[in-house]
Amino acid sequence: MSKQHIKFTVNGEEKDVLAEPRELLIHTLREQLNVTGPHIGCETSHCGACTVDIDGKSVKACTLFAIQANGTEITTVEGIGSPDDLHPLQKAFREHHGLQCGYCTPGMITRAYRLLQENPSPTEEEVRFGMAGNLCRCTGYQNIVKSILAAADEMNGVKEAAE
């Protein structure tokens, strides 16, 4: 099938791309739009390195055709924080050694971002359950969980201070 016009927003910017229906969203993001935060780990929907946020839900961008995301709002790790203005999760991952090689980290941050929107004060068990779709082959998860819990504390503390 010929290429189709696909429109969506990525990190608040409207995008209009041309892609064949068989093009996976992760490839459109990385190769057409140069949004390389979401990584390709397994490309078989297991590892979660490609996790993005679509209309407020965590989704693996390797298991979705770009055309299926037509009309949606997509957020990637690039939209969560920047080097000059890190999100509390990003600070916490750095502070608590929530990464070693870092390959899974964009997916971890993006999923954890949504997890903390859904459940601002999770228990350790809830963090582990909520992060079950994201694999890390380096850390053994201890420091990832610690980072997310620390970020939740900081975000809640900031909220309380603002009130």
Added chain:
Amino acid sequence: MSSFEYHRPTSVADAVAALGGGDEATVVAGGMTLLPTIKQRLADPSDLVDLSGVGEMKGISEEGGAIVIGAMTTHGEVASNPVVQAKIPALASLAGNIGDPQVRNRGTIGGSVANNDPAACYPAGLMAMNATVHTNKRAIPVDDFFTGMFETALEEGELVTKVSVPVPDKAAYIKFPQPASRYALVGVAVAQTGGAARVAVTGAGQDGVFRVADAEAALSGSFSPDALDGVSVDADGLNSDLHGSAAYRASLVMTLAKRAVAAANG
């Protein structure tokens, strides 16, 4: 993967029409099984009919003692739905433990039942709860719907539109997840309605989901874990692989059935 035509109809009628248009046309619901299958070239559709725009296949309602769930309702939506949580908490729990959060945000009940994966959770839960699968043509009792491994009673051009689940008096589903895939190595669902018990097993049978008549008879007399003492399932005909032998699965079936009854009794 090969190229295909993409369609996004907004009604069941248009979806059926689009399905009839290509040699190898197929529907995509959540795509959690279909996309990996296409990537592996185990499926090579000429046309992909995306059901995500079909509003009449979405949503959850309570109708005459049953919970009716649109085929395109995601596992996450079933798990978090207040009506399902209140009326059939076992079904909310089942849906909330499928795969992982990202999969639950895409995968749908209609896709799961139409695919009838032999290790999927929904077939066992729906069979124990004596659900009815509704299509664009007819209503199919669940006992007649699941016909074998990845096989269902669906005919060409027939689409699952909704699933109707009678509210049981008690129910529970317990799975022993294969830790890497989170599919059920074995999963057992039990339900009691008006004194009659149903027990359905996923993950174990070579022909997919099945009921355990002896366990149902025992539980219909006394819905307690002890009632299952002395009941066994034959390992012949059960799956055997590197994750577990047929004998191990047979043992798990009864262990999980007892736990499920205990859970259902709260």
